[in-house]
Amino acid sequence: ExxxxxxxxxxxxxxGLRTESGQKATLNAEEMADFYKEFLSKNFQKHMHYNRxxxxxxxxxxxxxGRVALERVWNKLRPKRKTSS
Structure with a gap:
């Protein structure tokens, strides 16, 4: 688009698509802002679903x-069981 x-x-x-020096022709920031405004408006629902x-x-x-971190802390604080041999 x-x-x-x-x-x-x-x-x-x-x-044209190229300037006289052969470089790719571009638009200024204000003109591109028009594109982005229209693009974001057109794709608002898609962006909203993606963000959600x-x-x-x-x-x-x-x-x-968080669960893993809490479990690790719990395991360090819990008294060790002695295994009988």
């Missing part, structure tokens, strides 16, 4: 890391 946006804006300005799933996964990982 980004490339299509750049191509359409350059075409509207009457410019990301937070769920990270919460689960953190929860299990």
């Amino acid at each position: 980004k490339e299509e946006f750049i191509h359409s804006r350059l075409k509207a300005k009457g410019l 799933d990301w937070y769920k996964r990270n919460f689960a990982i953190t929860f299990f890391m």
Whole structure:
């Protein structure tokens, strides 16, 4: 989508994909901000679902890391049982 946006804006300005020196033509930051604003608006639901799933996964990982840490502390503090031989 980004490339299509750049191509359409350059075409509207009457410019090609390359500058006279052969470098790839680009748009300025303000013009790209228009693209990103539209892109984020269009993909809002997708980003929202991704973020929700990301937070769920990270919460689960953190929860299990906490359980392991607590178990290790508990095992260090718990008196050792003597085994009879």
